[in-house]
Amino acid sequence: MKVISIVGYHKSGKTTLVERLVGELAKQGAVGTVKHTREEILPLSGDTERHLNAGASVTIGVTATRSVEIVRQVDVEKAVERLADQGMDFAVVEGFKQSALPKIAVGDVEAKNVVARVDINVPAKELVKIVMEQPEYVTLDSLIAKIKRSPGYREAGAIGTFTGVVREMADNERTEALEFESFDAVAQERIKAIEDDLKKREGILDVIIYHKTGRIEAGQDIVFIVILSGHRQELFPALKDAIERVKAEVPIWKKEKTVSGDYWVHDIH
The missing domain is CATH 3.90.1170.40 (Molybdopterin biosynthesis MoaE subunit)
Incomplete structure (x- = not known):
């Protein structure tokens, strides 16, 4: 699995970049994504919350069209590992500037392990090329x-x-x-x-x-x-x-x- 993180300042356009990259990678294989988000906006309510409060380590909410998996205390590296375990060909992470993951930085944002810096108008095919240059992530x-x-x-x-x-x-x-x-x-x-x-x-x-x-x-x-x-x-x-x-x-x-x-x-x- 190839892994890349897209990082940038707030409203820098990084989510748009993620969308474009995922669209291109999906033509070549299965893509999983990880998003750095605030805990209060996760879909925890009603019975799902009660399951977690009762001590469940993982709970999955299933609807007719999609499902949401909530896992206790999983850091970004563990989240990427879960995507690899599920057979994804690519993992695209949004955020997590201080992680050890290889990163494409939008603009001059400070981050660890930046492998490329781009602006919001970079062609999607150039992003794919950067992803393909990264080492394989294997479990x-x-x-x-x-x-x-x-x-x-x-x-x-x-x-x-x-x-x-x-x-x-x-x-x-x-x-x-x-x-x-x-x-x-x-x-x-x-x-x-x-x-x-x-x-x-x-x-x-x-x-x-x-x-x-x-x-x-x-x-x-x-x-x-x-x-x-x-x-x-x-x-x-x-x-x-x-x-x-x-x-x-x-x-x-x-x-x-x-x-x-x-x-x-x-x-x-």
């Missing part, structure tokens, strides 16, 4: 949604996944975070080669492998493997071989950051 559920769109899905009898996480405690040592570095082009080439090799196996219909780089905090996900197969018998050996080959063949290096110091680790998982 396990987004990869499962993607593999379910595979041409081979009608023949599938199983989907298997592997998720590697940052282990916080090992041998009485607490890890705060891991930092991963890679030769991006080579790493992607090796990952694709592993995917292609596994897809040649009898019964393996599709394979997706994704490995994060940069700093990853304790408890967070590192690597995802999703395999589509005709039967479970072919699935589990392919999953095991996939992660072992990623460890052995993909040029990714890990620095472990613990409470006692930092050091490089040869075994990346």
